[in-house]
Amino acid sequence: MEKDSKIPAHVSIIMDGNGRWARERGQERVSGHKKGVESVRTCLEAAVEAGVKYLSLYAFSEENWDRPKTEVDFLMKLMFDSISAEMESLMKNGVRFRVLGNKARLNPVLQDAVAGMENMSRNNDRIELIVFLSYSGRWDIFQAAKKFAYQYLSQPDGMERLEKENDFAAFSQFLVTDGVPDPDLIIRTSGEKRLSNYLLWQGAYSELVFVDKNWPDFGKEDFFNALSEYSSRDRRYGKVK
Numbered sequence: 001m002e003k004d005s006k007i008p009a010h011v012s013i014i015m016d017g018n019g020r021w022a023r024e025r026g027q028e029r030v031s032g033h034k035k036g037v038e039s040v041r042t043c044l045e046a047a048v049e050a051g052v053k054y055l056s057l058y059a060f061s062e063e064n065w066d067r068p069k070t071e072v073d074f075l076m077k078l079m080f081d082s083i084s085a086e087m088e089s090l091m092k093n094g095v096r097f098r099v100l101g102n103k104a105r106l107n108p109v110l111q112d113a114v115a116g117m118e119n120m121s122r123n124n125d126r127i128e129l130i131v132f133l134s135y136s137g138r139w140d141i142f143q144a145a146k147k148f149a150y151q152y153l154s155q156p157d158g159m160e161r162l163e164k165e166n167d168f169a170a171f172s173q174f175l176v177t178d179g180v181p182d183p184d185l186i187i188r189t190s191g192e193k194r195l196s197n198y199l200l201w202q203g204a205y206s207e208l209v210f211v212d213k214n215w216p217d218f219g220k221e222d223f224f225n226a227l228s229e230y231s232s233r234d235r236r237y238g239k240v241k
């Protein structure tokens, strides 16, 4: 990295191309997911090295539940096994671990493992690793909108106060990302150029970097290249500089 480069506080990754990586090698799709866990570890190390404070990963979308049951079961077991296997190393390295999304849909054993790891790591502050599981941007905005509206409508003058509300921050505290800064940089692997229902609200001003490699082939150098690309961007947030 260049000495005076801008380091994003929050880097988020849409990990894509595991299935294609496996197919290109004549293997089952799930072997791509297994290999993808190595890229997760590599990127976490690179993020710590660079001084990134939040690394978030789109690991399983609400739409992914519609994949074949064998693949869904494999992915859920992979999450559980990875959390169990990495727990010690995450603690040793000061990583705060969190899962965000529609957690009620996860099986109770995975929910317990996640809650245990979140609780144990809650005071770690070197970096926060956020795994989005059973997440979609529209789901997040929708569940937040319901809670937001309920807060007003349960009061006698609620409709009137809701009409006058124009503070985005008052709304965004109901998103599952409350307290997490919006992603400065979103990286998507595999050459696809879309957001696929990810962080639709939070990504309003994120810089996007698309990388042609499939996720299992994405390494440290690719991560640093994406940071360099970010550093060269001119962020104006719709204003004139």
Ligand code: FPP
Binding pocket: 015, 016, 017, 018, 019, 020, 021, 033, 034, 036, 037, 040, 057, 058, 059, 060, 064, 075, 078, 079, 082, 083, 131, 190
């Ligand atoms: C997208 O590739 C990848 C996924 C849906 C799963 C990613 C999950 C992991 C790598 C495991 C992460 C584990 C932890 C602990 C965070 P795809 O299946 O959509 O690939 P394709 O587009 O080539 O079919």
